[in-house]
Structures are given as C-alpha cells and as structure tokens.
Amino acid sequence: MVEIGLKGKGHPYIPNSNPKIKQEMMREIGIKSIDELYSDIPEKYFLKKPLNLPEALSEFEVKRHVEALLSKNKTCEDMPVFLGAGCWPHYVPAVVKEIVQRSEFLTSYTPYQPEISQGMLQALFEYQSMICELTAMDVANCSMYDWASALGEAARMASRVTKRNEIFIPRIIHPERKATLQTYTEPADISIKEIAYNPETGQLDLDDLERKISDRTAAVYIENPSYLGFVEEHVDEIGSIAHKHGALFIVGVDPTSLGVFKPPGEYGADIVVGEAQPLGNSMNFGGPLLGIFACRDDLNLVRQMPGRIIGLTTTTDGGKHGFCMVLQTREQHIRREKATSNICSNEALCAVASAVYMALLGPQGLRELGETIMYRSNYAMRLLSRIEGVKAPVFKSLHFKEFTVNFDSAGLSVKEVNEKLLGMGIHGGKDISKEFPELGQTALYCVTEIHSKEDIGLLAKSLEKIVQKR
C-alpha cells in the first residue's frame, strides 16, 4: 500500500506516521503492509471511494478558518444580553480559566487509579464539599450533565427509594427541563403531575398540592428561585406536605442565590438539584453545563444516588489521608443493568472550575454575589416597571436574577419588541408567550452582576422608545 497522504511527512499529532518509523515497526512485527492488520474485516465493507471530508489544513489555517466563522457571532461582549433561562451570563475569573487549563487536570481521565490522580480527586471532593456547604446537604456527587438531566435522575431516584411512581412539579418550570424530565421518567413508568400556581404571585398553589398528593407520590419538586425568577415563599409548608405523605422533597436551585437565601437543606430538602454553570463556567452557547446533585446523609438515599462520588479515606498503611471514588457498586461498570444510572463520563472539569470559583469567592464573596444580582435585577425591574405599557414583573413576589416583563398594555408582541431591541443592539428577554399563554405577551429577563447600571439604563430607554413609537 502506498503511504497515504500527508506527503510522506507524517502528521504532527501522530509521531509514528513518519514513513520510516512505520516501516521499521511493520518490519519488527513481520507485516508488509498495514492492510494485513485489517485482513479480518470483510472486503465488501471497505470504502470504495474517499469520504466527502475536507482536506487537512495547517494549524494557522485552522485557526483563521474557525476564528472567521466565530466572528460572525455577536456575543454578550458585543452587545448587552438579558437572557437567562437555564444558562446565565456571569463573569468567569481569570484564575478559574488558568486552573482548568492546567493540562494535568484537562488531559486526565476518570481517576480509576487514585494514587496517581489525587489532584483531580481532591479537587472533586472539594467541589462536592462546597456544594454541600452552599445547599446545606451532606452528600453531593461530582457532577451531572446539567440541571435537566439531574432532575430526571432525581425523579427516578425518588421513585426507587419510595417505590412509588408519581412526581409533582410546578406548572411553572423550564419547558426544556420538563421535556427532559419526561424523557427520563417515562420508561420507568413515572407519571408527572403539575401543581397549579397562584395567578397573582406565581407561588405554588398549596391547596392544589394537598388535593392531589397521595401515597402514590414519590416526590414533590419545586424550584427556588423559580424558572420565572420569583422566589418560592412557602418552602417549609411544601416540605411538610411532602413528608407528611411519605414523599421526598426535591428542590432545584440556582446556586448564585444561596449566599442570600436559606439553603434547601435547612427547609427539609431530601434531594437538591440545580445548575452550577454560573459558578465559574462560560455559557458556550449552552454547553457544557454542570448539573448539581446532592442529598441528605441517609444510606437509603446515598446508595441510590446516580453518578460518581468521591470520598475521603486513608492509605492502607493508615498513614495519610487520600481520596478515591466510592460506592462504585452502584455504578454501571459493576452493576451493569442494575446500576443507579448510566452516567460514566460526566462534567468533572466543570466541577473543578466551580470549586475554584467558590474558593475564590468564599462566604463573603458568595453573599456579595447574591446581593449584587439581587440589587441589579431588582433595580432593572423597577426601571422597566415605570415605563407606561410595560409590566415588570408579572407576579407580585420577590424576584432574584430573572423576572417577567409583559407588553400586553403596549399592544406589542415580545417578538416585535425583541426585533426592535436587536436593531438597537440589545438582546431582549426570552419570549415565553408560547410556553405560558396565560401570561400574554411576556418575556423573561435576566440581570446578573455583569450588567452595569448603564446597560440596564440603556435597556429601559430602548424599551421606552419602542413602546412609545408603537
């Protein structure tokens, strides 16, 4: 066989592609052609013509090409973006980027050999521990794919633990999260029931919950803050109702709120899920994300947890502390079809990023982060609500980071508003008029610590113009 391609020079990523080395190795193992190593594959399957793929480019060409494509995007550095809804614009400190680019972390694999992987294991243990501090839970795993899949796994776990197959969720929940929950629960015959909300406040309708809950209920799930940004106030009551009926209480959180708000562990949560992307991970057009999964220190729960868990232990000679993966008998490489989940590769590096982020902020920084978001988002709400024809927020409740903005009185659709805003160099909120038709022409806006007073002022002025010019 002729030496294919690369003009006989070999490729930089493939040391042994150098024709001389290749020949030498072939000689050593007694083959004349590489084809001999493929001789067991039936002839008929070999490609008859080359695949329709690009020709190799040099590193410089690759860089130029990809940069040119990426430059067609307009990012939230190019224009203010007021979008959240499951992926939020936050600043990622330079230290975080530096650490996760350390190639010993970046290029390592699952720590199957703990003695040579202590760095990753300790960092992940610290991530788990910090998530526990934030949520006031005892045990956290070292990551899930995202909030949505974590919720799916939490529902299945609740069903396994309680041996019941019904889960309650608020009517107001992210539609993509709900769709994911459906995909995860449907094969396990778990039915999802929605709890109504108070149309004035958005708060969960406790009477509706009381009416529907039964001894078939595996879990009651709430989100705090909710998908539409309001804070759920009756958390203690909801937890008691769930527990009174022998159901688990699952709480979904945005961890950036936990410096100021009471953590779910202090109001009876059995399982906490959520999205840790805001803690040190870029948005990256929606991925990778970082699913939080935590629970109480109860063996019945811990043994049913999905995903990898890192534990603290000692060396066999007892001399030193160290870290390794624990409870692997739950995992698929041991339990196969009886595993608690199929998760193998997870989002470990994102968890390290979040550990670094939380370590940088500390208790004070985390509180400040929560307060800053609270101030800025509530300030934005106040500015927007002063515009005639604009209602912000729709619900009379306390809000954090995200809030609803309604344009019904202005006689404008969210689509029209957003198009006009885009023309003015602003990304408006997410259009939720189709998700929740009962809320009319409403958008979901997000304001974080990165939105300056000027950004918010610009948004208010632009909206004012749009509403007036109608």
Next chain:
Amino acid sequence: MFRQARWDEPVIFNLGKAGRVGYTLPKVEEDVKGAVGDLNMLIPENLQRKDAPRLPELSEPEVIRHFIRLSEMNYGVDSGLYPLGSCTMKYNPKINEFLAGLPKLGMLHPYQNESTVQGVLEILYRLERWLAEITGTAEVCLQPSAGAHGEFLGVCIMRAYHRLKGESEKRKDVLIPDSAHGTNPASAAMAGFNVVVIPSDEEGCVDLEALKAAVSDRTAGLMLTNPNTLGIFEKNIEEIAKIVHEAGGLLYYDGANLNPILCKVRPGDMGFDIVHINIHKTFGTPHGGGGPGAGPVGVTEELAKFLPVPRIVFDGERYRLDYDRPYSIGKIRCFYGNVAVLLKAYAYILSLGREGLEEVAEVSVLNANYVMRKLREIEGLALPYNSEKPRKHECVFSAKPLKNKTGVSALNIAKRLLDYGLHAPTIYFPLIVEEALMIEPTETAEKEELDRFVEAMREICREAREKPEEVLMAPHNTAVRRLDEVRASHPQTMALSWRMYQKKLAAKKP
C-alpha cells in the same frame, strides 16, 4: 526514575484565614442600592440565609497555589503514556483548546436570536454532516453530553421506533454481548428494556448460535461495539445484522471504538441503524478528568424523525433551529449539546482531514499490534482468544498465569506501572477475561514510549517472580501510597464531603 509530586496539601477548608477574599465583584452603585432599598426588608425572614456557607476564606494566590499543587499530583495525557483501553486517551491538540476558549464562543447565550449566532450554527451544522459521513448515517444529533448519554438517546429512539409500529409492548428485549461496556446494559435498562446477555464464542466474537437462540419477536435491538472491547473486529457482522433485522430489531453501534476504523469502514455500511460517537475519544477532545465529553448520535433516514429537538437546519442561506418535529423523542438535556467540546472536534477534523483521519486509524492499529506482539513474548502474560489474529486499536491480556505463579495480580501490575511513570491500562474489563489488562496505546504514542511500556511490563513480570513484595506493595513513587478503598465506601467510615467528615469522623482519629 519517575517520582510524582507529593505535597502534603490540606483539604481546602483547612487553608486560609477568616476575612480573606480571593475575588472582587463589580461594585453596586449607591443609587442602585438606594432605589432597591434594604435587602433584608425585601427578603422575608424565613427565606434569609442566617449562617454564611462555611466556604474557605482565601486570597487569590492561596487559591492558585492550592490548585496548582493539586494539579501536580495528577497524571494526564500530557504527562505521559495513558494506555487505558477503550478510553482512547490520545493527545489533545492545543490549538483546539485555544479556539474553544475564545469569548466569541464562551460569551454566546443559547437563546440569542439566530441572526447573531450564524457562525456557531454553521460549525455545528458542518460537524453534523462530517460525522454523518464518517459513520455512514443519514443524520446526526450533537446533543448528548457523553457516550452513555448518546446510548440513552439511542435506546429511546429504539423505543420510539417500535412504538410507532405498535410493537413497543412486545419488543422489550435488548441484546448485549457479555463483552460490552457496562453503560450499554445500564442505558438499555434506563430506557425500560430487559437486558439479554449474549455470550462470546471462542474467537471473542458474538456467538452466532446464541444470538439466533436469543432473538425473537420480543427483540427491540442489539447493542454492539465493533471492533469489540477485546480489540477484535466482529467479522460476522453481516450475518449478525441480518439476524437482528429479520427479527424486526434495530442494530445499535457503540462508537467508543470508532478510532481504528476511521475512513476505512463505516458502521452505517455494516447495517447499524443507530450509532453513537465518543467525541472525547476518537476526536481527541480532552477527557477533563472524567468529562465534559460529547456523544453525538447518528441514525438512518428512517429514524431521523425521532431525534431530539431542535434540529439545526440550513436553507442555503441561513441556519435555523427547528423545533417542529412531531415524532421527536423530545429532549435529553437543555440546549444543543456540549458546544465547546464539539468545536474542538470540528477543529480536529480540519487539522487532520480525510487522509489524516485514515492515518489515525492505521497508526492506532499499528501501535496496538506492535505492543501486542511484544507483550506476547513476556512470561506471565497470556493473550486470550486467537493470539495470531490482528487486534484493532487495543489488545486484552490476562495476567492469570503470573498471578497463579507469583500472587501478583492485574491490579498489582497496574499499580506498579504507576511507579514507572506510566498510566495503567484498564483492568478487570472486559469481564470475560480473567485478570484482564486492556491496553490501548492510540496513534499519538511514539515508538520509544511503546518500547518503554513493553520494557516496564517485562520488568514488572520479572519483579513479580524475583521480589513480589515490591510489586504487591506498589505504588511507591506516586503522590500517595495505596488507598483504602474499602474504608472509603464503608458506612461507618464513609466521608463524602467535608461537613460529613467533620460530623462523623473528625472527632475520632482515623
């Protein structure tokens, strides 16, 4: 001699001093504060956080030093050979990392107006087309976050297919060879299927008679890795496909082992209906200590309608996200996939091109067979299943002869390899080989490193005979000595977070 950094690095909670901070937030303007008012008046009493989270209090340099020390106690592909079978730990090109780190990607929100994300959509769309071409499938979905996530999507599609044909009640069995990766049965079970295990024959391939006996009108499909986890190509694939298809089942391809057949043969051409690809294996994206990866799924024309929404569509001028797919299985996660990882794969394919990808396959196979031939000569190691047969990307040895003679097991060999500054192979998998050592050097290992690995293996087997305690007590040169994994998982001593450790164990001495 290799020696890994050995820092006595405390758990981060034992570092720092009260009041230190490592990061400053943008200041909130006084008039913004004034307009909003006192937050304590805003937040109802019962919702306020009373005790601050007990996070460590560290300055920026302390945080950096802590994590840099930790990184020094970690082994990665950039540290040396990582012959972890089935995991395809190849070199991760740096240019890809640079490109994925650009703010033009990082600062993009997934719900931005389509007109402002045309560049990234173009990249994703093209990547889908390339992956479809490479796998021989009609359409590819980039959304799954890992291989196992792709498997879950794949079996959900299997379910949706049979449901549409009105057979979902009946078709409850998914057939899986005993050599398969654990995620295969776990994914099938998650999607509500019964797992039926198919034994391997004496060649290490699917036992055709057993397969014929197992298929029936209850068969939903077969999940297969090809080349399989022994590194052996299932040469009867045509027959296998025929058996499964004639029974009305679908054929699923676990693409974790796609590397050795890139641009040579394609799963789609072998009759597979659903294929997942481990981007973090074949396409060289870093494993990040266990993720994030990406596990795109390709399907035949007939199954394309079941893929999750949204689909990226191109009308010749503009890229759009299409949610209008009535037969879609719905969603398996939020948004469009691990885009930063996928961008690296895009750059990787461009850097190698069609011919380079074929070179990847060939050299990965050459390297594996080179190592296989050399290790075969070592006393104590056996190569089960036809030892004359070429392997593909990996080879699986058994350390049983050595264990019988010296008491040194595959685990001990693995630990001792660490002392030589080499990562260990995968051990005790596949389950059908006793004392298994699964070795995958990948195409990015140089000949000198392969020779060094073979020499280390030879040396360890010699040590096992001459001074076994040296091997049994290994590793000696790593950051810590062998760890008590039993203690780590025992209910009495289990410490899964710092707070759990403090509640339970800190008082007692270990």
